Amino acid sequence: MFISWALGGILALLLCLLGPMPAVTSFHADVTGFQGSIPLHCWLMMAGFIGAFLGLLVYPHISCHGSDTCFLDYVCIHQSDKRMMQQGIRSIGAFLAASRELRVLWSPPYLTRLWCVFELAAYRKLNPAGKIVIKPIATDIAVYMMFLWVQLASIGILASWADSDDRVSRSMRLLGVSSSTFIFLFPALAYTARKKHQEDMQLTSDLASFDVKCIQCSNHFDRECIHAAIIEWYGSLDEFSAHIRDVFRFEVIDLMQASGILPAQYIWLPLLPVASLTCETLLGLWTVGAPATSILACFMGYIVALNLLWFPAIAVLSTFAMKHGLWVRNRRCHPFILEVFAVSLLTGSLFMLGAVLAEVATANGVEWIGLWNFLALSVAGWAWGRCWRV
Incomplete structure (x- = not known):
């Protein structure tokens, strides 16, 4: 998605620079060395979104990304012919x-399916050096x-x-849009956060209380056969259950911590539309022939400090708070919906603060831009260093 998003944006950029793509509206820019109206094309945002969406659809069909x-199992083992099914079962090892x-594409019922448990047991016993990847489906959906x-x-x-020459009125419009977006999107955000939280808790809980004897199988x-294989590999069913509750559970926890509270690409992916939005401003400045210092100020203030440093850092902090909760005097905030509301409100406020700081810094010269980049870099270093792998 990242590559296809970039390709879509580059294509739109070339078309805008060469002239075929007209500006949709205008915007009053106030940056170091330039004050005036600049065109907003909107095509970068549109092309970036379409490119990312097409990339998501096309990527599985590209063979060059790996084997x-x-x-x-469901496809490779015959599901109707009993003889061929038994041959497939015997060959699965x-x-x-x-x-x-x-x-493992993990969902809550995973550890209630005997075949899934059998494959875990077989893989770890027959291939001890093999890599196990746990991919909760809810995480991808949420991202x-x-x-x-x-x-x-x-x-x-x-x-x-659009068509705003007054900074105050533009700020009021921006506040209104942001508030409306929060009001409409909060219920969906709360539901998704709660679902993911419950599934993460269920994964660790299911592993901690695992007992292979309690797992049912429709085919006696x-x-x-599965119980016999497990006994052959682990000595007894109880030994296997203890292995899952102890060794394998901590292995799964280590695997999940190794990729951070959320894989880094999942932090960056939702922020791509914001990057397209700020690139629209850079394109507008270039189109009207703004000084190079103005374009550089916009690049450092918005692209580097805001998009590459501040926004991802706030996303890491938000994800950390969603996972570990908000604590006041050694007590976690309850109910969960209140916690999600507080984290969402805090996240939105910090996003808005970053946008305001970027606008003020780019309008007030090199010293302000330097301070803003230093602040953003400090926050990013602290967030990624202290919160991402916890």
């Missing part, structure tokens, strides 16, 4: 032993929903800039 060979990676929400918010912000023959 496309995998063993997907060989496939697992030869696999470099076991990718893609956030991308859409930020895209809508960016369109609203751009609309609030399959159940007996």
Whole structure:
């Protein structure tokens, strides 16, 4: 998605510079060395969004991103012919032993399915050096929903800039758009955050209380075969259950911590529409022939300090707070919906603060821009260093 987003933006940029793509509206810019009206094309935002969406659809069909060979049990094992099914079941160990990676698309019912548990047991026993990747499905859904929400918010912000020559009225419009966006999007954000929180808690809880004897299987023959294989590998069913509750549970926790509270690409992905929005400003300054110092000031104040440093840092802090909760006097904030509301409100306020600081800094010269970049870099270093891997 990142590459296709960039390609879409570059294509739109070239078309705007060469002339075929007209400006949609205008915006009064106030940056170091330049004050005046600049065109807003809007095509960068549109092309970036379309490019990212197409990239998401096309990527699975591109063979150059790595090996496309995998063993997907439901597809690779015959589901209707009993004889062929049994042959597939007997051969599953060989496939697992030869696999470099076991990718688990985790959802709450996963540990209630005996076949899923069997594959975990077989892979770890037959392929102890193999890599296990736990991918909670809810996380991807939440990130893609956030991308859409930020895209809508960016369109609203751009609309609030349109045909505005007065900074005060533009700020009031921006506040109105941001507040409206928060009011409409908060219920969906709260639901998604609560669902992900519950699933994360359920994963660790299910592992801590795991007992293979309590897992049902619709086919009695399959159940007996799986139990026999587990006993052969681990000595007994109780030993296997203890292995899952102890060794494997901590292995899963380490795997999840290794990628941080959220994989870094999931932090950056929802912020792509904001980057497109600020690139629209740079394009407008270039189009009207603004001084190079003005374009550089806008680049350092918005692209570097705001988009690359401040916004991702606030996203990390927000994700950290959603995962670990808000604590007041050694007590976690309850109920959960109140905690989500407080974190969302704080996150929105910090995003707005960053936007205001960027606007003030870019309008007041090199010293202000330097201070703003130093502040953003300090906050980013603290957030990524102290909160991302906790």
